[in-house]
Amino acid sequence: MENNKSHTGASLNYGLYISVWLGLIALTMTTVALSGMNFASLTVPIAIAIAVAKSVMVAGYFMHVKFDSKIFKIFIAVCIVIFLTMIVLTFFDLTFRTDIK
Numbered sequence: 001m002e003n004n005k006s007h008t009g010a011s012l013n014y015g016l017y018i019s020v021w022l023g024l025i026a027l028t029m030t031t032v033a034l035s036g037m038n039f040a041s042l043t044v045p046i047a048i049a050i051a052v053a054k055s056v057m058v059a060g061y062f063m064h065v066k067f068d069s070k071i072f073k074i075f076i077a078v079c080i081v082i083f084l085t086m087i088v089l090t091f092f093d094l095t096f097r098t099d100i101k
Helices: 014-035 040-062 070-096
Strands: none
Touching: 014 040
16 A cells, blocks of 8 residues: 655645635736726736736646746746747847838
C-alpha cells in the first residue's frame, strides 16, 4: 500500500475558491461599469490594471501557480518579461516609424 503522506499538493479550500471567484465577478462588474465612463488617457491603464489583477487571481489560485515550485514561477516570470519586451518594442517601432512612400 502506498504512503500518501509524501504528497505535497495544495489542500482544497472551497471557501478560498469561492472568494476568488467572487473577486473575479466584482472586477468584471467594475470593468463593465467603467467602460461607460471617460477617463481620457487613463482608460487603457485602468483596463490593463484590472485585467492584470484578474489574470493574477486566475493563475495563482485556479491554475495553482501559487502552490507550485519556485523554479516554475521563475519560468513564468521570464516568459512574461519576454512577452512584455516584445510588446514594448513593437509599440516603439510603431511610434517612431516614418512613412516611406
